[in-house]
Amino acid sequence: MIGTSDGRIARRAGALVVVPLVLSLALAACGGSSKKTSTPTADNWPVVGNTLSNTRYSTLSQVNSSNVNKLGIAWARPQGSNLTTWEDYPVVVNGTMYITTSADEVEALNAATGAVKWTYTPKVNFFLAVAGGGGGVPTNRGVAVANGKVYLTTFDDQLVALQQATGEKLFQTQVADPNQGYSETASPTVYGNTVYIGSAESDAGLRGFVAAYDATTGQQKWRFYAVPAPGHSWVPAKGNHGGGDVWMEPTIDPSNNTLYFGTGNPSPDLIISDRKGCDPYVDSTVAVNASTGALKWAHQEVCPDAWDYDTHQPPMYFNLTVGGKTTQVVGNANKSGYYTVMNAGTGQVISKSPYITQFTTPHPVPTPAGVNVCPGATGGVEYSPASYSPQTGAVYQDAMRLCDRYISNSVFASDIHQTGQIDFGGTFTPLTNPPPAGYLASIDAATGKINWENTLPKPSTGGTMSTAGGLVFVGDDDGKLYAVNAHTGKVLWTGDIGLPFGAAPMTYKVGNTQYVAVVAGGSNVAAIENVPTGGELVVFKLGGSAVHTFPAVSPLSSMAAQALPDLASYTKVGPYVYVNPTSKRAVVQVVAAATSENSGFNFNGYSKGKANFVVPVGWTITLEFSNKSSTPHSVAITGSLKLPLTPVIPAGGIAPVAIPGVATFAHGLTASAGTVAAGFSSNTPGHYYLVCGVPGHVQAGMWDFLTVSASAKQPSIQVK
Secondary structure: OOOOOOOOOEEEEOOOOOOOOOOOOOOOOOOOOOOOOOOOOOOOEOOOOOOOOOOOEEOOOOOOOOOHHHEEEEEEEEOOOOOOOOOOOOEEEOOEEEEEOOOOOEEEEEOOOOOEEEEEOOOOOOOOOOOOOOOOOOOOOOOEEEOOEEEEEOOOOEEEEEEOOOOOEEEEEEOOOHHHOOOOOOOOEEEOOEEEEOOOOOOOOOEOEEEEEEOOOOOEEEEEEOOOOOOOOOOOOOOOOOEOOOOOOOEEEOOOOEEEEEOOOEOOOOOOOOOOOOOOOOOEEEEEEOOOOOEEEEEEOOOOOOOOOOOOOOOEEEEEEEOOEEEEEEEEEOOOOOEEEEEOOOOOEEEEOOOOOOOOOOOOOOEOOOEEEOOOOOOOOOOOOOEEEOOOOEEEEEEEEOOEEEEEOOHHHHHOOOOOOOOOOEEEEEOOOOOOEEEEEEEEOOOOOEEEEEEEOOOOOOOEEEEOOOEEEEEOOOOEEEEEEOOOOOEEEEEEOOOOOOOOOEEEEEOOEEEEEEEEOOOOOOHHHOOOOOOEEEEEEEOOEOOOOOOOOOOOOOOOOEOOOOHHHOEEEEOOEEEEOOOOEEEEEEEEOOOOHHHHOOEOOEOOOOEEEEEEOOOEEEEEEEEOOOOOOOOEEEOOOOOOOOEOOOOOOOOOOOOOOOOOOOOOOOHHHOOEEEEEEOOOOEEEEEEOOOOOOOOOOOEEEEEEEOOOOOOEEEEO
């Protein structure tokens, strides 16, 4: 059952049936009791997961199952009119909230009022990394606060330490080379005098890693690569492949000096012929020695992976009673849609849930002809951090049903892949049937059984929070934040924010008041569903003002949108080109990711200057833009390919179709959003470029020529 007609979520009880598959490596058992490590003051939420154990559980109970329906807005703060895709996980320490924007800015706010204490804006190059944050979209998921410092990573791979009281920069360290395609999007993890960070090179054929740095100086202590170098072990010598990216923050357990983290898929994503076997340490939960980076154990959740099924949420650890003994365990989810609980010391599986979302059985391997697969590349469970409640012994995991059509490239195309370019090995196209949906599941940690499962109207990717008030909080792309009874799954309160959620709620206390806060507006799948995005930090308290919706931010606000011309009066003179010679008007269709050429980074199937869009002087042109890919794309006219990209408005009236840059870097348009037209006149001859304005996509080859010609008789697309 999907959403009910009045927008409420529907609940289904009982365990799902586990379907044995070749992708799965485990089954087993897990259940209650809290972890003994680091329990900061209950009023604070000092790290992204609240405690070092990362369980996203709060002992606060002022807001509880009996009064949560009285929640209202305490205060709110927008990210900015031109910033969107906000996925920040705020932290609160002693009455101060620390947040980041998608432009890597840091703000320290009064957690009770929202008043700004200080801000820090780093100098960041957003136009280098190809794939970080999901298709080149800059993303920042939060900071770490420790040692009197605020630690930040930036999209261009800087580790920055700020003075906690003032925001003054103390040091800056370069942790990777963004020119190769690396980026950083997650919060650091700090314990003692060490900062731990992962890598978000995504699917650019690079080697994922976790590295440790001195928390005082920024000097590197060690680095662990999740995959071998090309030509070693399972990584092919040809094609510059890799994988194993660490999307979310590692989890530190000081009691056993162990660092846990999840790793992403191998690359190329969709082609497995050159990397036969299980490809160790990708799609895995990995444990290393926190002092040296030496491997302790790794449990692989998917083998082999031809579907981009990362294990990329942050792991969490807690205690369970297993066989009558208290056992420390680690839990983690995989994008294929199930949750695994493992022995923290050995990696042995204790329990495994059924698939929370729809799973295609049998599971087809992608082919050049194309196959339909559920879940798709955005996963059944995204980066979404789960929560664990010692009250119920349950893990609370959100998920989604979003299916794709996979089309793989040839092995030859894989073999000539260049370092840092997108290494999908094919394309993913979202399917509308079955329609997208979201889920919230309560999983018995001891057995893996589903206690209850709610179906949400839209996908949920941000994660969950559970509290001692008997509540679980979660949001979905329907724009609603839900408070659910942790024991039964009954929805007790709904707050309609009107914006999709790309982050999980958190809670804290200032004085005698408990607050619940969430960043709204960001979602890595919202554009696929044609859901408007934005950026709003919304904070709730009991007795607050009435909950209301917040405005969306259009990432293409600079586009002069028009109604599409009626093509009945036009003659088709070639693929994608329609003309009306009498009125000297033309429609040129620009389709992003039209084919699998260049891993989908193309316009109309052409990339890297292979096509020249020719427009005669004196004609009025309408560009009809659409996007067939789940990867965000846009289109713009520029005078050069030099970075940063600058849109052109030359004399004679060519207006930019969309301005690429920080103002509009978020999402392009998808097929589900239909098409957008932008018109311009071509009165002055000249040579320009048609580019994708999403950062990194020009480097990936998503550009062609645009020529305003004095000699052309009618518009055309000329191919080299």
